[in-house]
């Protein structure tokens with residue numbers, strides 16, 4: 001259950017803007033070397049949860065390869081294009097359940113035309129959502145692919161892709177090292193050590209809390225402590241909640257609480273399951289504009 005939540009968070013928060021090099025240091029090095037040596041394979045399969053930057057990485061790598069530097073220099077003749085004529089991203093339209101075979105075929109046609117520059121990149125998003133015809137067409141294209149073509153497939157459900165296709169790709173796993181990322185972000189802030197400890201506990205899915213001031217972080221932690229030990233601290237909880245005015249403050253508290261639960265679920269046992277349920281209800285109530293104070297009170301009563 002907690003893992004399902006974990007993926008949902010990735011999807012919802014879409015950690016697209018964070019630095020790819022910091023999130024995937026080892027993978028980055030491997031691809032950087034390919035760019036430096038201008039050595040590359042014909043097909044890759046990037047897999048991992050949705051929203052963790054697989055497409056961003058694919059595009060970043062393709063641009064870098066054409067430029068010759070990773071990250072790309074930004075001013076050479078390859079970098080001046082807003083969208084490079086040798087890079088094509090194929091994705092299903094929002095209304096469709098699956099990626100249509102026509103889109104796959106037109107991508108294959110694009111791949112057959114020699115590149116303007118040194119290489120052609122075809123990036124296929126959600127490759128696990130193709131039709132059977134699409135897979136057949138793609139398999140044939142991979143088998144007969146031109147030496148100047150590289151396909152990068154991205155998928156969150158690799159098990160849905162036929163093994164005949166998977167076996168023709170270099171598989172690259174994308175799963176960000178969140179712990180490392182958080183540690184770096186927290187250290188940069190130079191808070192006292194006890195505030196750092198609080199942040200390790202409440203920022204897992206909630207990077208924005210790291211940007212708040214010390215006093216706010218301490219206040220959120222006080223409120224959370226009350227929720228975690230409701231028997232001893234209902235009176236104090238009510239006092240703290242009384243100061244809350246904005247829906248956003250309530251959201252921050254729920255985000256922090258969720259992060260705390262993910263980190264400490266083993267310690268909290270069945271209590272954490274109850275809390276998950278309460279948080280879910282609280283979120284729903286906030287979105288229908290029930291007073292944030294009342295919503296938060298429901299966490300301890």
Ligand SMILES: [Zn+2]
Nearest residue numbers: 067073076079
């Ligand atoms: Zn460049």
